[in-house]
Amino acid sequence: MNRSSTLVEVSGIVKAFGEHCALNSVSLSVCQNEVVLLLGANGAGKSTLLRIAAGLSRADRGLVDVCREPCVGFCSHHGSLYAKLTVRENIALTARALGVSPQEVQDACSTWGIDKYCTKEVRELSKGMYGRVALARTFLGSPRVVLLDEPSSNLDQEGVDILCSKVSAGATERAVVIATHDISRLQDVATRVVVLERGVVVADSLNNSDRGEVLAQFYGASR
């Protein structure tokens, strides 16, 4: 794989919440054309790492260098949506801030199957539909870096299929990091697997040529 164009570079990241050290000198670089599955048990530091990479949280120590052109696509647990705005208003807000055309907004709504719900406030949606709206917003403007935190947790199979096709479709142009527990549904789309354990990267399929070995190591650790 050509690793010349690094879009995400975090190095020596340390982050503590009080006495609890969430990340302990974590380093990770992700290149264009890579889709990384970030695995780890609850509390391993996956979300914290993604939030730091997205620029929404500050590391106590370490360097963060992420391509922010035209934006960073980040989908958190919360969805980063305004509950009392409609689906269309939420997506239009991001679209206008990025200068994305109304046609692209319409296309995004159709792709994610949310066009029927455009006039509904997002607080009225099911969790699955809420997740789709959050993902539609995340991919607007074709970000070169996409960071997804548990994107499939509330999605049905159709939603996961759309997510996988969306990730695969632009994979050559972007770097994608997906923090997930949903390995079975997302591993096909991944080109690399990284395992975090108690704030430390314990396995990376970039170093171990066999991805299966890394997954086996993860399954072993999580048991």
Next chain:
Amino acid sequence: MRRWVRVLAMLIAKELRLEARGKELSVLLLCTSIITSVLVGAGVSGAVLQPDVVPRLFPMLLWIVFLLSTTSASVRGNEHENEGRGYEGLLLCGVTGAQMYVAKVVVWAIIFALNWVLLCSLLGIALDQNLISVAGGLLVVGLLASLVLASLTVLTSAIAASAALRGAILPLVTLPLLFPLFFAGIELTTAVMIVGSVDLSSMWVGIMVVSFTLFGLVGINTYHEVISE
């Protein structure tokens, strides 16, 4: 610059829309204003004061009620941001903290100014004061005060957003910072009640302008840090 203004206009529209739907700030403001006005009106009426004392007390009572209602209501003003962390999506697509802050100040200042008009009317009726002849001057004072209040409370409510006792903490933190506004406001309102208009060259207007500039500069430069983790 044009893009900056376009995004700002979009954010102002968003704030207005969220307030129109959620009514987080306006309903609390309306309720506290009505309750405190009625209490103050009943208290003053029952205090057996000479009729000529009431006009002299009016500006102070108006300002106490105005500041208490706005600072306590501002606790709810940030709720819609925390519900789904919508602001994070905006920050990620290049919207700056300064733009978000300015948009909120504009909208909150409009709401506070409406509250000022409501309070003047309610207290005017409760204390039997004819304010029609001085309405223009009072409106100018109210607009200035609303801008100062909004520039501070937008910032303090965001700072207190994750505090467990924010309902109690926010007024305690905010009110001491508003002492200059409180004194300037009473002096200006008293002058308006006597003269009928605002002397824009007075020291009290200067205090309000300086407070607004100071709070505004702090808000513009720190809002991003305040709302980020």
